[in-house]
Amino acid sequence: MFTKIIKFKQNNFSFYVIYLYKNQPELIYNAIKKKMQHSPVFFKKISVIVNIYYIKNEINWEKVYNAIISTGINIIGVSGCNNKNTIKIINNTGIPVLFTNNKDNKKIQNIDINEKKINNNIIPKSIIKTIKEKGSLSLKKDVFYNKSKIIYNPIRSGQQIYAYNSDLIVINNVSTGAELIADGNIHIYGFMRGKALSGANGDKNCQIFCNQLFAELLSIAGEYLLQDQIPKKFLGKSSRIYLKNKTVTIKSCN
Known part of the structure; x- marks a missing residue:
């Protein structure tokens, strides 16, 4: 008699993403703690994905990782990483590196965008229609659900x-x-x-x-x-x- 042991099934989960704009662990730690003071219950044992796309110079991942987890936040993955050496370092710490669609990444990386107006991890290619000169996203037509x-x-x-x-x-x-x-x-x-x-x-x-x-x-x-x-x-x-x-x-x- 066959007994089922495991099953692979696709599910949808919602995770918060921390976008890093600075490479200094101390600044990152202080910024997170300041955010936590406003909503301590919300941030208690929260799991996040860390996006390092906006860090242009080489990141000291070990120090940044320790700075984040010392606040009580759990890191379940890293995204926005295009540096092969950094990817290797992150993988060695046991944290998975997550990749978005390569075609979409090229579209976004070749354009000087306004960091505050675009979030390339939550905006799917179905609604990335055109980009204005100033770098903010705009839609050619309404999004149809x-x-x-x-x-x-x-x-x-x-x-x-x-x-x-x-x-x-x-x-x-x-x-x-x-x-x-x-x-x-x-x-x-x-x-x-x-x-x-x-x-x-x-x-x-x-x-x-x-x-x-x-x-x-x-x-x-x-x-x-x-x-x-x-x-x-x-x-x-x-x-x-x-x-x-x-x-x-x-x-x-x-």
């Missing part, structure tokens, strides 16, 4: 739902510890107590709509708002969450 993904059952703690290239609609309650991720908008027609991450592919025009807002975390295109940052007047209320001047903003739907 697939048919919305609709969930009728309650989302329990520990569950993660991902709507690839589409909106996500939940016609039920979302428990604490659950996670909703969508490349498009997110609609919750019930109690929302978990995490909601809209615009996962970098679309800053996406929004989140909650019938009764008690969320642990609200995020749009990488910008986020934690539960203790949500004004009390919106708790339990029907709310719309969107980006305004790169800040996650909440507005009542009533």
Whole structure:
């Protein structure tokens, strides 16, 4: 009788990426610790990918690695590395080096881009249509999403739902510890107590709509708002969450 031992299956996960712009371990450590002071619960034992694309000179990976993990952050991979010697050093530390699509990398590397306006790890080639002279991304036409993904059952703690290239609609309650991720908008027609991450592919025009807002975390295109940052007047209320001047903003739907 055949007994199944392992199974390979493709899954989708959402990880935060730390982009390094400086090569000094002490500056990196201090910058992370300063960020942690604003949201200590959010950063507790968080796992990240470190992107070193913007480090032009050779990086002292061992010192940078120690600086990051000494803050309590776990590193699960390194991306944006094109130096063969650096790749070898990183691999020797047991950290995997992650590669994006080579064709997309060439497109981005040959253009003088504005670092603050482009994130080549979260913007897929499907929406990289044209690049203006100043270096910011622009679209030739609107991004079209697939048919919305609709969930009728309650989302329990520990569950993660991902709507690839589409909106996500939940016609039920979302428990604490659950996670909703969508490349498009997110609609919750019930109690929302978990995490909601809209615009996962970098679309800053996406929004989140909650019938009764008690969320642990609200995020749009990488910008986020934690539960203790949500004004009390919106708790339990029907709310719309969107980006305004790169800040996650909440507005009542009533």
